[in-house]
Amino acid sequence: MKKILLTITAAVLASVGFAQLSGTYTVNGGSATGGTNYQTFAAAFSALTSNGVSGPVTFNCIEGTYNGQVYMSNASISGTSTTNTVTFQADAGNTNEVLWQHTSYPLYMYNTNLNNVSFDGLHMKTSSTYSSVVYMYRGLHTNLTWENCTFTGANTSSTSTSYSIIYGYFNSPHNVVFSNNTFTGGSHSITYYYSDYYNYTNTCSVVIEDNVMTDYYYRGMYLYNYSGYRTKFTVTGNEITGGGYSYPYGIMCYYADDGSEFSYNNVNAYGTNGGYAGYFYQAYGTSANPVLIYNNIFQVDAPNSSYTQYGLYNSYGYYTKMHHNTIRVSNSYAYSRAAYLYFTSSAYQGNEFTNNIVVSDQTGPYTVYAYIYPNALVMDNNAYSVNGGSEIYNYNGYTGTTAYNLSTWQSGASQDANSVADGPSFISSANLTPQSATINNIGDALGYTDDINLQTRSTTTPDPGAIEFSVPTNNAQxxxxxxxxxxxxxxxxxxxxxxxxxxxxxxxxxxxxxxxxxxxxxxxxxxxxxxxxxxxxxxxxxxxxxxxxxxxxxxxxxxxxxxxxxxxxxxxxxxxWEGMSGTYAIPADYTTIADARDALETKGVCDDVIFNIAAGTYNESVSFGDISGVSEAATVTFQSASGAWNSATIEYSNNYTIDFAGADWITFKNLKVMNGSGNVFRMSGSSDHVTVDGCWAKGATGTSTTSQSLFYMQGVGHDLTLTNNRLERGASWFYSTSGGTTSKKMNLTIEDNEIKNQTYYGSLIYYFDGVE
The missing domain is CATH 2.60.40.10 (Immunoglobulins)
Known part of the structure; x- marks a missing residue:
């Protein structure tokens, strides 16, 4: 009798321990796991994967910090469906956030089937510099959603996709949604790969809508659908700004499937060297289901960046419709392209570039750089402008047409019959609303009913670009x-x-x-x-x-x-601000060289300014941007107070010690400038009349000519002078490949220097006119 009773008791306990979940539960770190409460997210997921569900399940997550990782390998939640969903949401009564954090990979899923699960209103964070927040590798993920969440990614300077905030590598059908979230940090905000080696017919869906992505290091989105596989991307309404890397991307997409849509996005990829705002490679649209790219702003707002900027890059696509986009580059580099359109054979059919505004703020970059095989691309009803005027700079590699005015382009490229060439008169770089009467109402009626701001768009005489606007009859500004x-x-x-x-x-x-x-x-x-x-x-x-x-x-x-x-x-x-003039002392008047730089950039100068630097070592990395008021009669000089080059030392051990990022008429004199692992002097921007005289520049013992030189010239400045210096070590004492055959740097003077002990290369002096 006792044996029978014991068996029955054990059976009852087992049935209770493995009861399927249904109804409402809490995740509350302030209470122990038991009843309907789970103290950690790991405990809640353990119950879900162990027991499954028999009805809809909601976890109300109580405010607080939850430290720990949810690690799932070859796991699933049985019983979920479009009816029996699982939701983790911030409790309605919270006054503070729900923070779920772990040093690495707070949510890690390997070969996991997680279906009909959503996360709402949570803050997910990694404190590592080498980690994702959500890591998904293979498995089946259907109706997996994050909405209204905050993601804080790794504080990293890596370009690796492994440190993306969201990393997804899929090999099975999936349907994933990211809606109304905020992403900060990470090497990428979102990285997505899909490749199913056994099935080319699966149709998958990724929706990325109404998110804010900032301060990523390398790319906002990296979407890679391996060629031949089927993923429909819906990327709409996102604000994407950032790029700590010198050459960042906003949106980068390979092989988007037919029916994909990229719309209402505001993308600004600004880097010190350049960047791509929108990059699309071989989108697979069809005549019935084209790939739509419309109502977007693609810009690279970095006027002092020294290398190539791309507003919109699109190549080798099929039936891609590029309509009503505002596309802008801002620097003066000769190989920058506002729009890069490359369709090289008759196979690439059905592409359209219509009703766009294409702008280069400065003279130098192309408004359009294209290779257009006949009938591969139709261009019309666009507005082009260089430097706010009626000039353009369009190139078609197929016909060999280079056009600086619209009529030459129209006749030579057989494109843009109804387009105009005139500046859009944007309100500012921060507000790209046009005001130009010339381009008002020139668009073709393509059926779009609103603009990027969801304002009504004319269905008969729409405006080009992302923003519909009107020109008042009477106006003064x-x-x-x-x-x-x-x-x-x-x-x-x-x-x-x-x-x-x-x-x-x-x-x-x-x-x-x-x-x-x-x-x-x-x-x-x-x-x-x-x-x-x-x-x-x-x-x-x-x-x-x-x-x-x-x-x-x-x-x-x-x-x-x-x-x-x-x-x-x-x-x-x-x-x-009253401009500076006269002589100042460091550290008496300004504690650091960076403090002096800040004053110069804020106030500008009215006359010659000299900073006498007292003896000592200054551990700083200082970049000098534009200084208003400088001229031949109003220069800026940083010099040793004693006049001896071994008295005042400026040193750093990474990246650069002194950077010229747009400052003109500036001199460094009789100083020791060192860097243990980076460049000693770098010119990243367009800086003219830069002089280094009587200095001891001592560099690293490395082999990278672009990151360990005594003077590395990324920018395209003119009138550079290096005289009476000791140039010691460094991978190279001078290295410059910037510029081009049509954009040479003018006047380089190198004389009376002692050059010794370079560890890899002597010098490379490229694209200069006037060297002595």
Whole structure:
């Protein structure tokens, strides 16, 4: 009798221990696991994979920090379906976040079948520099969703996909959704691979929508669908900005399947060297289900970057429809391309490039660099501009056409019959809303009903680009401030603007206003005549004094005596700083060289500025960007206070010690500048009139000419002088391959230097005109 009773008891306990889950549970680290509560995410997943589910299951996750990893190998949750879903969500009563973190791979899934599972409102984080947050390797994942979550990835300087915030390598059918999440850090925000070696017919789906991706190191998204496999990508409504790497990518996609869509994305991939905002390779659209790329902003907003920028890169695709995109590059590098379109044979059919705005901010880059086999690509109703004007720089490798104006392009390339060449007059680099009457309403009616901001788009006369806009009949804008000009110097005693007319009719009158430090506005009435899309100089004050730190605001109202129907860009506001001049001491006046740099970049200069650096060692890595006011009569010099090169030492042990990233008319004199593993001097931007004189530059004992040289020139600056220096060690004492046959660097002077003990290479001097 006792034996029978014991057996029954054991059976009851077993049935309780393995009961399938159904209903509502909690994940609460403040309470022990038991009843309907699980103390950790690992405990909850253990119950799910051990027991399965018999109905919908919800885990309300209580605020707090949960340290630990969920590791699943060859696991699954039995019983899930589109009805019997599993949801982990932040509890509605939380006032603080639910943080699920682990040093590496908080959620690790190997060959796991995780279906009909969602995560909502959680913060998932890795504290490692070499880890993903969510790692999925093989397995079957259907209806797997993350929404309203925050992801914090590795703080890494690696380009490896292994350190992506989300890493997914799939070899079975799957359907994965990322919606309304925030991604910060990681080498990539999302990396996706798909390859099923046994089945080419599986149709898979990845949805990435309404996410914010910032501060990734290398790529925002890397989507790789191996050629011949079937993944439909829906990438829409994402904000993608970042790239700590010198050459980052926003979206990079290989082999998108038919029906894929990339839309409403705002992508800015800015790197010190260059970058790709949108990169698409061999998309497999069909005539019935094309790949759509529309209502996107693709830009590389880094005017001082020194190498190639690509706004939109698309090659070898089939039936890709590129419509209503705003595409922009910002630097002056000769091989930058706003749009790169490469379709080299008759096999690549059905591609369209229509209703786009394509802009190069500066002279030098191509607006379009293309190879267009006949009938592979149709281009029309686009707006092109170089440097805000009516010039273009388009190239078609098939016909050999190089065009600097639209008519040459139209006749030589047989494209863009209804396109225009004129600047879009963006409000700013941060707001790419056009204001140009010339490009207004030039688009072809393609059936799109809204723009990137979900504003109504005309279905009969749409605007090109991602943003639908309207041009008011009457408009007046302070196009730019002429005086006072930054920096604030003794001769800045007038207030004048370029008064612009972006309206549709002549501007004959308006009211002009200004205020200083938010004080009482001073107003004046202006009369005259400015034709549409023109401007004129207007002096608002002939005698006025400004002080250091004054906040100046200038604005316009009542164009042609009526209310302004568009107040965008009707106001200019800025802080006025007195420019620097004279001699300063480091560390007496400025504690560090970086502090002095900050002052220069903030205030600018009015006359020669000298920084005398006291004896000692300064452990710094300092990059010098644009300094307003510099000229031959107003230079900047950093020099040893004693005049001896072994007195003041600037040293660092990585990347670079001194970088010229846009600063002109700057000299380093009689200093010892060292780097134990990186470049001693680097020119990453377009810096002119840079001099290194009487210095002892001592570098690393390495073999990398691009990262361990005494002077590595990435940029395209002119008038570089190296004189009277001791150039010791380094993989190379001078290495430069920047520029090109049509964009040579001018004037390099190298004389009276002692050069010795380089560890790999002497020098490489390439694309210079005028070397002595």
């Amino acid at each position: 302070p196009g730019s401030l002429v005086t006072p000009d930054a920096p604030l110097c003794d001769n800045d005693t007038t207030l004048s603007i370029m008064l612009a007319n972006p309206g549709l009719v002549a501007l004959t009158s308006c009211s002009l206003h200004y205020s200083v430090n938010a004080g009482t506005p001073v107003s004046t009435a202006w009369t005259g005549s400015i034709a549409p899309s023109n401007d004129t100089l207007v002096v608002m004050e002939t005698s006025i004094n400004f002080d250091d730190g004054d906040e100046l605001m200038v604005w316009t109202t009542m164009p042609n005596g009526v209310q302004d129907s568009s107040t965008l860009a009707d106001t200019i506001s800025l802080t006025l």
